[in-house]
Structure formats: C-alpha cells, structure tokens
Amino acid sequence: MEGFEVEWKKQAQQWWSQSLHYVHRIPPQQIYAAMAVLLFTTFLLLLGMYVYMYICSINLVLELVCNFNYFDLFIYFCDVVRLFKRPKANTILVTGLSGSGKTVLFYQLRDGSFHQGTVTSMEPNEGTFVLHSEKSKNGKLNPIHVIDVPGHSRLRAKLDDFLPQAAGIVFLVDAVEFLPNCRAASEYLYDILTKASVVRKKIPVLILCNKTDKVTAHSKEFIRKQLEKEIDKLRASRSAVSTADLTNEFTLGAPGERFAFSQCQNKVTVGEASGLGGEISQVEQFIRDNVKS
Numbered sequence: 001m002e003g004f005e006v007e008w009k010k011q012a013q014q015w016w017s018q019s020l021h022y023v024h025r026i027p028p029q030q031i032y033a034a035m036a037v038l039l040f041t042t043f044l045l046l047l048g049m050y051v052y053m054y055i056c057s058i059n060l061v062l063e064l065v066c067n068f069n070y071f072d073l074f075i076y077f078c079d080v081v082r083l084f085k086r087p088k089a090n091t092i093l094v095t096g097l098s099g100s101g102k103t104v105l106f107y108q109l110r111d112g113s114f115h116q117g118t119v120t121s122m123e124p125n126e127g128t129f130v131l132h133s134e135k136s137k138n139g140k141l142n143p144i145h146v147i148d149v150p151g152h153s154r155l156r157a158k159l160d161d162f163l164p165q166a167a168g169i170v171f172l173v174d175a176v177e178f179l180p181n182c183r184a185a186s187e188y189l190y191d192i193l194t195k196a197s198v199v200r201k202k203i204p205v206l207i208l209c210n211k212t213d214k215v216t217a218h219s220k221e222f223i224r225k226q227l228e229k230e231i232d233k234l235r236a237s238r239s240a241v242s243t244a245d246l247t248n249e250f251t252l253g254a255p256g257e258r259f260a261f262s263q264c265q266n267k268v269t270v271g272e273a274s275g276l277g278g279e280i281s282q283v284e285q286f287i288r289d290n291v292k293s
C-alpha cells in the first residue's frame with residue numbers, strides 16, 4: 001500500500017514538473033489573454049445571474065403588491081404594438097343560434113330589405129359595404145365588413161377564424177322563441193364571452209333581441225336577466241370541470257357574486273331589433289360606435 005502511495009506521488013510530481021515546463025514554454029502574452037477571457041466570462045456569468053435575480057425579485061414584488069407581473073406587461077406591450085401596427089378593424093361578426101335572424105339582418109344592413117332569410121345558412125355570409133341607411137349621406141362613407149356566422153353548432157367553430165379581425169360582435173337572440181332556447185343561447189354566449197381573443201382584445205358585444213315586431217316578443221330587460229341567470233348557473237357548473245374544459249379560456253364575473261354582464265371586461269350591451277321590420281337602428285349605432293372612421 002505504501003509502495004503504491006510513493007509511486008503515485010512520484011507520478012504526480014512528474015506531471016506537475018511537465019506542466020510547469022509546458023507553461024514556461026507558452027509566451028506570457030497568451031497566458032494573460034487566456035486569463036482575461038476567463039475573468040471576463042466569469043464576470044458576464046455573474047452579471048447575468050445578478051440581473052436575472054433582480055428581475056425575478058421585482059416581478060415577485062409586483063405580483064404581490066399590484067397583482068401584475070412581467071408577463072402581463074408583455075401582453076399589454078403586444079396589444080399596444082398591435083394597436084399601432086394594424087389597420088383599424090372594420091369587421092362586425094353577426095352570430096347567435098340558428099333561426100335568430102342573422103341572415104335577414106345582414107341583408108337589411110346591406111340593402112335595406114330582406115331576402116333568403118328562411119334557409120338555414122351552411123356557410124358564413126360576408127360582404128363589405130356601406131350601410132344602406134348611410135348611402136344617402138354626403139361625405140366620405142366607410143364600408144363595413146359584415147360576417148354572418150351560421151348558428152348551426154357544427155359551423156360555429158368558424159367564429160374563431162374571424163375573431164382576430166373583429167371590431168364588434170352582434171349576438172342575435174330570438175325574442176319570441178326565447179325561453180325554449182335560453183339554455184342553448186346562454187351556452188353559446190358563455191363560450192364567446194370566455195374566449196381569450198374576446199377578453200384580451202375587449203371586443204364589444206351587443207346582445208340583440210330580435211323579432212320585436214311580434215307582440216309575443218320578450219322585452220330586452222327580461223332577456224338580459226334570464227341570460228345572466230343562466231350564465232351564472234353555467235359558470236358554477238363549468239368551473240367545476242374547468243381543468244378538463246379547454247375551450248373556455250377565461251372565467252366570467254366576480255367570485256361569490258351573481259353574474260351580471262356589467263362584470264365583463266369587454267363592454268356587453270343589450271339592444272332590440274326587428275330585422276324583418278327594418279327596425280335596426282340600435283345595431284347600426286353599435287356598428288358606428290365600434291368601426292371608427
């Protein structure tokens with residue numbers, strides 16, 4: 001064992017003297033340069049770690065004090081950049097359950113008359129036009145891009161393709177056949193109001209109670225209350241399965257409070273119309289308010 005130790009020491013001394021000899025042969029300038037590079041990289045590494053820890057601690061303080069962090073800041077920054085870079089959105093999406101009157105409304109907005117309204121649409125119906133009611137006005141007229149997204153459940157996914165360009169959403173509700181369709185309309189509306197693209201971009205939504213020409217039509221106040229009540233129920237049932245529910249990216253309303261549209265981050269208003277009767281002034285006003293000149 002001792003013999004092995006002596007052998008090992010001898011070997012180590014030999015290596016040491018060999019390496020000293022090797023170092024002596026290297027010009028000193030090269031050694032200084034190597035040391036400088038080593039010191040500089042260590043300095044950069046330490047600086048990086050320091051900056052990273054500094055950023056993390058500020059992020060933590062922001063999160064604790066203002067409930068706000070760098071990620072949110074980044075999202076707002078992107079929104080601001082998008083706002084300046086993109087041409088102003090002039091697209092209005094018209095959606096709602098099948099039979100609520102979207103196609104009739106589309107033609108009223110475009111031509112001031114209705115046609116083809118009785119057939120269930122199987123494709124989105126779209127057009128860029130000056131509102132019929134504004135055609136007689138003097139001055140520069142801004143065309144609006146209107147998309148009538150079919151209400152059939154299998155075609156609703158198309159809505160996602162159009163949301164990035166939307167300046168506003170008109171959600172049609174059949175005010176006559178409202179009660180039997182209340183649950184389905186609420187589910188569809190809930191899905192729209194919890195979409196990340198709608199919440200983040202704060203896309204305004206007009207819930208348009210249509211077919212008010214019929215005496216049996218429910219009032220917009222009644223419809224608003226019923227929709228809020230139904231969405232409140234949905235909120236409870238959906239949050240129970242929220243981990244598995246990937247379609248609803250945001251939750252609605254304030255926890256512990258009854259749901260009201262006023263709690264939404266985007267503006268949600270309720271209006272009335274009769275597509276068939278040509279009484280569409282509230283939807284036209286909504287379009288004008290949200291598609292800027």
Ligand SMILES: Nc1nc2c(ncn2[C@@H]2O[C@H](COP(=O)(O)OP(=O)(O)OP(=O)(O)O)[C@@H](O)[C@H]2O)c(=O)[nH]1
Nearest residue numbers: 098099100101102103104117121151211274275276
């Ligand atoms: N009384 C009355 N009926 C209406 C009104 N608007 C639409 N309707 C009728 O409601 C039915 C459905 O109208 P559409 O415009 O085809 O409905 P939609 O929402 O486009 O339906 P989908 O294409 O299936 O999604 C038609 O029979 C229309 O005549 C309205 O303001 N008043």
Ligand SMILES: [Mg+2]
Nearest residue numbers: 102103120121
């Ligand atoms: Mg249609």
